[in-house]
Amino acid sequence: MRSQNYDVVVVGGGTAGAVAAVAAARLGARTCLVEASGHLGGTCLALANITPFHNNRGEQVVRGLPQELVDRIAARGGTREKPHRPNPTGVGGSCTPVDPDLMKIELFEMAEQAGVDLWLHSAFTGALVENNRVIGVRVHNKSGYHDLRTQVAIDATGDADVAVHAGAEYVQDVPEAALNATLVFRVAGVDTDAFIDDSRREPHKLMLLADPYLREVRGLDPARVMREQVRDIFDCPYIYLANLVRDYVPRKDWAEWEITGEDRSAWGRLKVFGSRFSIIPVPHRHDIVTLNATSITFDATNGAAMSRAEVEGQRQVRLALDVLRRYIPGFRECYLHTTTPSVSVRASRRVTGEYELTRADVESQTRFPDGIARGAYPMSVQVPGQPNVRQHLFVRDGGDYDIPYRSLVPRTLDGLLVAGRCLSATREAVGSARMGAQCMAYGHAAGVAAALAVQAAVPPRAVDVAKLRSTLREQHAIV
Numbered sequence: 001m002r003s004q005n006y007d008v009v010v011v012g013g014g015t016a017g018a019v020a021a022v023a024a025a026r027l028g029a030r031t032c033l034v035e036a037s038g039h040l041g042g043t044c045l046a047l048a049n050i051t052p053f054h055n056n057r058g059e060q061v062v063r064g065l066p067q068e069l070v071d072r073i074a075a076r077g078g079t080r081e082k083p084h085r086p087n088p089t090g091v092g093g094s095c096t097p098v099d100p101d102l103m104k105i106e107l108f109e110m111a112e113q114a115g116v117d118l119w120l121h122s123a124f125t126g127a128l129v130e131n132n133r134v135i136g137v138r139v140h141n142k143s144g145y146h147d148l149r150t151q152v153a154i155d156a157t158g159d160a161d162v163a164v165h166a167g168a169e170y171v172q173d174v175p176e177a178a179l180n181a182t183l184v185f186r187v188a189g190v191d192t193d194a195f196i197d198d199s200r201r202e203p204h205k206l207m208l209l210a211d212p213y214l215r216e217v218r219g220l221d222p223a224r225v226m227r228e229q230v231r232d233i234f235d236c237p238y239i240y241l242a243n244l245v246r247d248y249v250p251r252k253d254w255a256e257w258e259i260t261g262e263d264r265s266a267w268g269r270l271k272v273f274g275s276r277f278s279i280i281p282v283p284h285r286h287d288i289v290t291l292n293a294t295s296i297t298f299d300a301t302n303g304a305a306m307s308r309a310e311v312e313g314q315r316q317v318r319l320a321l322d323v324l325r326r327y328i329p330g331f332r333e334c335y336l337h338t339t340t341p342s343v344s345v346r347a348s349r350r351v352t353g354e355y356e357l358t359r360a361d362v363e364s365q366t367r368f369p370d371g372i373a374r375g376a377y378p379m380s381v382q383v384p385g386q387p388n389v390r391q392h393l394f395v396r397d398g399g400d401y402d403i404p405y406r407s408l409v410p411r412t413l414d415g416l417l418v419a420g421r422c423l424s425a426t427r428e429a430v431g432s433a434r435m436g437a438q439c440m441a442y443g444h445a446a447g448v449a450a451a452l453a454v455q456a457a458v459p460p461r462a463v464d465v466a467k468l469r470s471t472l473r474e475q476h477a478i479v
């Protein structure tokens with residue numbers, strides 16, 4: 001067993017953890033980042049379409065380190081000329097398609113330049129706890145076990161592995177009530193112009209302007225938006241097919257798929273695709289798109305279930321390919337380009353923090369005195385009793401809400417902050433706060449808070465929140 005000392009140890013190198021580590025190191029904290037895989041970026045790399053930097057009024061809600069990351073990727077040519085694209089679905093005010101490989105490179109560069117000590121291919125195996133305070137983590141890699149001792153740990157594992165192992169209170173919904181997971185894949189050989197032409201002719205086939213604010217207050221019309229604003233796939237940076245069966249599968253084929261009606265509950269063998277069969281452009285190829293279509297319901301904290309989920313994901317990719325080639329205009333000649341390394345998980349455990357962000361907070365655009373990031377995506381929530389069907393609950397008036405610092409501070413444990421989708425929030429609220437732009441924004445805050453805690457020699461819950469917010473503002477974050 002070897003041992004090393006740090007000021008800040010971040011576990012989990014997804015978007016939240018990577019940004020948190022950079023933020024802490026830039027403020028002078030001796031920081032390390034522990035990541036089980038060989039790269040940074042986590043699940044955000046699967047879709048490679050960061051959402052949302054804007055609310056539905058078109059106001060930017062996230063800047064700071066997340067914006068710096070986008071700017072750096074853009075400088076290497078890894079985004080469209082205008083990286084943030086208005087989002088005609090109305091599900092999030094903007095989408096930012098990025099090249100996932102350039103995102104990996106930039107995250108490494110930012111970490112190295114900040115002086116973050118990278119522990120890649122290193123799995124967290126246990127928390128070191130003393131008097132109800134996390135004092136380090138144990139990790140395992142090819143050279144054995146290591147104890148990384150620290151003043152502040154940040155749990156950015158997505159699944160709250162550190163917090164739970166250290167004895168923090170947490171909640172986890174049963175898999176049927178939680179958002180399902182997805183094996184994301186890309187197809188090449190797509191005629192995206194043919195697809196967009198078809199959608200412009202029949203705009204009802206796409207989910208457009210789903211936020212009531214856009215139609216009822218702003219008076220926008222879906223057909224007009226498609227006609228006047230959409231020239232190619234890049235003007236539709238996130239495409240949701242409104243109803244796969246009703247709009248694309250001819251009736252003569254229904255028996256073959258055991259379909260008995262247009263309602264999702266009657267989709268027979270295509271029921272696995274439920275409410276989400278989404279097509280997402282990659283930044284600089286007309287002929288390659290990402291598919292967010294497969295849907296797997298399982299407990300992402302159960303090792304055996306994770307293995308079965310990978311196999312099921314691959315099965316559904318084959319099914320989706322068949323559907324694409326046979327029924328979706330422009331996809332007849334498409335072929336499988338890549339499946340992402342593993343199933344991407346939307347929901348598992350959430351730490352019980354000093355404050356639990358709620359549906360009412362999100363809906364009513366709540367501002368908190370300790371607000372450290374802003375969210376604007378609608379709450380995506382699993383519809384009870386309907387596998388694979390989700391609904392969106394929107395922030396009122398196309399606006400945005402604060403994520404409070406207290407949602408990053410575990411209620412019953414010291415020496416630890418959480419960042420990313422395991423923050424303290426209800427099932428509905430996390431359906432909004434889990435998005436990539438937000439995970440990065442409060443990852444930024446967690447990193448700054450950890451460094452301030454070290455500087456002041458106080459536990460994270462005693463960090464001077466006014467100083468935290470002013471430091472974030474100095475670093476161009478929107479708080």
Ligand SMILES: Cc1cc2nc3c(=O)[nH]c(=O)nc-3n(C[C@H](O)[C@H](O)[C@H](O)COP(=O)(O)OP(=O)(O)OC[C@H]3O[C@@H](n4cnc5c(N)ncnc54)[C@H](O)[C@@H]3O)c2cc1C
Nearest residue numbers: 012014015016036042043051124158182344345420421436
């Ligand atoms: C299918 C899908 C589609 C999505 N679409 C979008 C989208 O279009 N736009 C958008 O902005 N957001 C999207 N999201 C949401 C967003 O990508 C994630 O919620 C967000 O990126 C989560 O970031 P995170 O850092 O909290 O967690 P993750 O990205 O899950 O990162 C956690 C990291 O911790 C590591 N880790 C976990 N356990 C351990 C351990 N024990 N030891 C060491 N390392 C560990 C993992 O390897 C991983 O790198 C999507 C999510 C999913 C699942």
